[in-house]
Amino acid sequence: MRAPLLPLLAALLLLLSPLPRASAQDECMPTSDVDFCDGVDNDCDGEIDEDHEVIEVTCGLGRCAGTGVLVCASGVVVKACEPKPDGLEIGPSTCGFGRCTGEGVVTCFEGVEVDGCLPARDGTFLEQVTCGEGRCNVTGAIECQAGREVNACVPRDFVLEEVTCGEGACNATGAIRCEGGVETYSCEPQPDGLVLANVTCGEGRCAGEGQRVCLGGRPQSTCSPKPDGTAFETTICGGGRCQGSGRLECREGRERDTCRPLEDGVRVDREVCGEPQCREQIDVVCQKGVEFRPPCVGNSGNPCDDGSRCTTGDTCSSGVCVGGDEIRCATGEACLSCDAATGACECPLPPSNEGLFNRPLSSSGSGPRAAVSAAVFVSAALLSVIAAVW
Numbered sequence: 016m017r018a019p020l021l022p023l024l025a026a027l028l029l030l031l032s033p034l035p036r037a038s039a040q041d042e043c044m045p046t047s048d049v050d051f052c053d054g055v056d057n058d059c060d061g062e063i064d065e066d067h068e069v070i071e072v073t074c075g076l077g078r079c080a081g082t083g084v085l086v087c088a089s090g091v092v093v094k095a096c097e098p099k100p101d102g103l104e105i106g107p108s109t110c111g112f113g114r115c116t117g118e119g120v121v122t123c124f125e126g127v128e129v130d131g132c133l134p135a136r137d138g139t140f141l142e143q144v145t146c147g148e149g150r151c152n153v154t155g156a157i158e159c160q161a162g163r164e165v166n167a168c169v170p171r172d173f174v175l176e177e178v179t180c181g182e183g184a185c186n187a188t189g190a191i192r193c194e195g196g197v198e199t200y201s202c203e204p205q206p207d208g209l210v211l212a213n214v215t216c217g218e219g220r221c222a223g224e225g226q227r228v229c230l231g232g233r234p235q236s237t238c239s240p241k242p243d244g245t246a247f248e249t250t251i252c253g254g255g256r257c258q259g260s261g262r263l264e265c266r267e268g269r270e271r272d273t274c275r276p277l278e279d280g281v282r283v284d285r286e287v288c289g290e291p292q293c294r295e296q297i298d299v300v301c302q303k304g305v306e307f308r309p310p311c312v313g314n315s316g317n318p319c320d321d322g323s324r325c326t327t328g329d330t331c332s333s334g335v336c337v338g339g340d341e342i343r344c345a346t347g348e349a350c351l352s353c354d355a356a357t358g359a360c361e362c363p364l365p366p367s368n369e370g371l372f373n374r375p376l377s378s379s380g381s382g383p384r385a386a387v388s389a390a391v392f393v394s395a396a397l398l399s400v401i402a403a404v405w
Contacts, residue, residue, distance in 0.1 A: 043056055043059035044059065045057065045058050045059040046058075049066045050062065050063065050064055050065050050066040050067070051064070051066070051067070052064045052067040052087030052090060052091070052092050053090050054089060054090025054091075055090070063090075064087045064090060067086070067087035067092075069084045069085070069086055070084060070085040071083070071084055072084060072085055072094060072096050073096065074094070074096035074097065074098050074126055075098025075099060075123070075125075075126025075127065076126060076127050076128065077127075077128050078099075078105045078106075078121075078123070078128055079098050079099045079103070079105065079123035079124075079126050079127055079128050080098055080099070080126065081096055081097050081098040081099055081126070082096065083095045083096020083097065084096070098123065098125070098126030099123045099126070100123065101122075101123060101124045101125065102122055102123065102124070103122060103123040104120050104121070104122050105121050105122065105123060105128065106120070106121050107119070107120055107121070108120065108121045108130050108131070108132045109132060110130065110132035110133070110134045110162055111134025111135060111159070111162030111163070112134075112162060112163050112164065113163075113164050114135070114141050114159070114164060115134050115135040115139065115141075115159035115162050115163055115164055116134060116135070116162075117132055117133050117134040117135055117162070118132060119131040119132025119133060120132075134159065134161075134162030135159040135162070136159065137158075137159060137160050137161065138158055138159065138160075139158055139159040140156050140158050141156070141157045141158055141159065141164060142156065142157050143155075143156055144156060144157055144166060144168050145168065146166070146168035146169070146170050146196055147170035147171075147193065147196030147197070148196055148197055148198070149198060150175055150193070150198060151170055151171075151175075151193035151196045151197060151198055152170075152196075153168065153169075153170055153171055153196075154168070155167055155168020155169060156168065170193065170195060170196030170197075171193065172192065172193055172194050172195070173192065173193050174190045174191075174192050174193075175190070175191045175192060175193060175198065176190065176191050177189070177190050178190060178191055178200070178202050179202070180202035180203070180204045180232060181204025181205060181229070181232035181233070182204075182232060182233045182234065183233070183234045184205070184211050184229070184234055185204050185205040185209070185211075185229035185232050185233055185234055186204065186205070186232075187202060187203060187204045187205055187232075188202070189201050189202020189203065190202070204229065204231075204232030205229040205232070206229065207228075207229060207230050207231065208228055208229070208230075209228060209229040210226050210227075210228050211226075211227040211228060211229065211234055212226070212227045213225075213226055213227075214226060214227050214236055214238050215238065216236065216238040216239070216240050216268060217240025217241065217265075217268030217269065218268060218269050218270070219269070219270055220241070220247060220265075220270060221240050221241045221245065221265035221268050221269055221270055222240060222241070222268070223238055223239050223240040223241055223268070224238060225237040225238025225239060226238070240265065240267075240268030241265045241268070242265065243264075243265055243266050243267065244264055244265065245264055245265040246262050246263070246264045247262065247263040247264065247270070248262065248263055249261070249262045250262060250263060250272050250273075250274040251274065252272070252274040252275065252276050252304060253276025253277065253301070253304030253305065254276075254304060254305045254306070255283075255305060255306045256277075256283040256284070256301075256306060257276045257277045257281070257283065257301035257302075257304050257305055257306055258276060258277075258304075259274055259275050259276040259277060259304075260274055261273035261274025261275060262274070276301065276303075276304035277301040277304075278301065279300070279301060279302050279303065280300055280301070280302075281300060281301045282298045282299065282300050283299050283300065283301060283306060284298075284299035284306075285297070285298055285299065286299060286308070288311035288313060288334050289311050289313030289314070289331070289333075289334025289335065290313070290331075290334060290335055290336055292317075292319040292320070292331065292336050293313035293314050293315075293317065293319060293331035293332075293334045293335060293336055294313065294314070294334070295311070295312060295313055295314050295334070297309055297311060310333065311333055311334040312333065312334070313331050313332070313333050313334025313335065314331045314334075315330070315331055315332050315333060316330055316331065316332075317330065317331045318330055318331075319331050319336035320336065321336045321337065321338040322355070323338055323355040324342075324353075324354070324355060324356065324357060324358030325338075325341055325342055325350070325353035325354070325355050325358055325360070326338035326339050326340060326341055326342070327339050327340050327342065328340055341353070342358060342360055343360070344360060344362035344363070345362070346362065346365075348362060348363060350362060351363055
């Protein structure tokens with residue numbers, strides 16, 4: 016156990032203090048009622064620094080602190096204090112977190128607490144884990160770093176596969192990569208505006224010039240033919256009163272004739288056709304650019320008179336009066352001849368007069384024409400009888 020420190024220090028100070036000199040005392044001029052610790056007799060009482068008070072102090076920190084005093088030695092304030100000795104164990108300690116926790120002892124060193132605890136060593140394996148997504152997944156571990164659990168699984172950056180992008184001459188090569196554990200697609204086609212070739216478009220006088228370039232990874236043409244409506248010479252189409260006019264102009268890069276004749280069905284005239292008894296009006300219309308006259312129907316089916324008394328039931332057909340049935344003999348036989356003006360029919364003679372007057376008179380007609388035919392028949396029969404008598 017240490018001896019009391021204060022008595023020893025006081026005795027030491029008394030031995031070290033210089034003896035007063037009479038000559039100095041005789042010449043002393045007091046500057047203060049109190050003698051400070053400065054090696055001077057401030058109050059001229061023959062003693063130096065005798066009024067300095069011994070003050071207790073501490074040194075070191077925390078549980079390693081010690082106690083001492085402030086003393087005056089040769090005009091200088093000196094701190095006489097020692098902390099707890101180095102290596103003194105003052106208690107157990109823990110450090111780190113979770114599964115990386117360690118244990119140790121707190122000791123004193125130069126008056127300061129020193130924690131001698133060490134956590135688990137860096138790199139201590141705790142468990143296996145995986146990281147990254149899909150094809151970028153890799154295996155790693157949870158381990159200790161600086162006393163803490165750290166996920167040391169780090170995805171790798173690498174190429175999964177090479178790919179191409181763009182079309183045709185705008186094609187380029189890239190790759191699908193793992194970056195930070197995630198699949199990334201990195202492929203850029205040829206830049207927009209890259210000229211592949213000079214080209215023309217359109218036909219003939221409507222043609223234009225341009226370039227074939229890359230746009231959005233695809234070959235595209237910047238060529239434009241002459242704008243629609245660019246006009247050249249005028250044109251005529253159709254005929255007669257159905258004629259139209261137009262011009263040759265550009266449409267979608269090609270020459271197109273804008274000429275159109277009058278539409279089908281447009282009436283350009285009205286005409287009369289057929290004989291007077293069968294006359295009708297017809298419309299002259301446009302059909303495929305030319306005048307079209309439909310066939311003359313001429314009131315077909317209407318009764319008419321063809322001017323001959325040798326026919327009955329005359330009707331109109333295609334604008335012409337067509338004779339109907341021819342009149343016939345009373346026997347039903349055709350006339351050998353017939354007078355168109357009178358309707359007189361010459362009938363063939365019968366082979367004999369037997370039953371001559373028993374035969375009925377007949378005619379395919381009726382009225383005046385039939386009467387005339389009957390009279391002619393009777394006259395012929397009488398002539399045949401007279402001839403037989405003679």
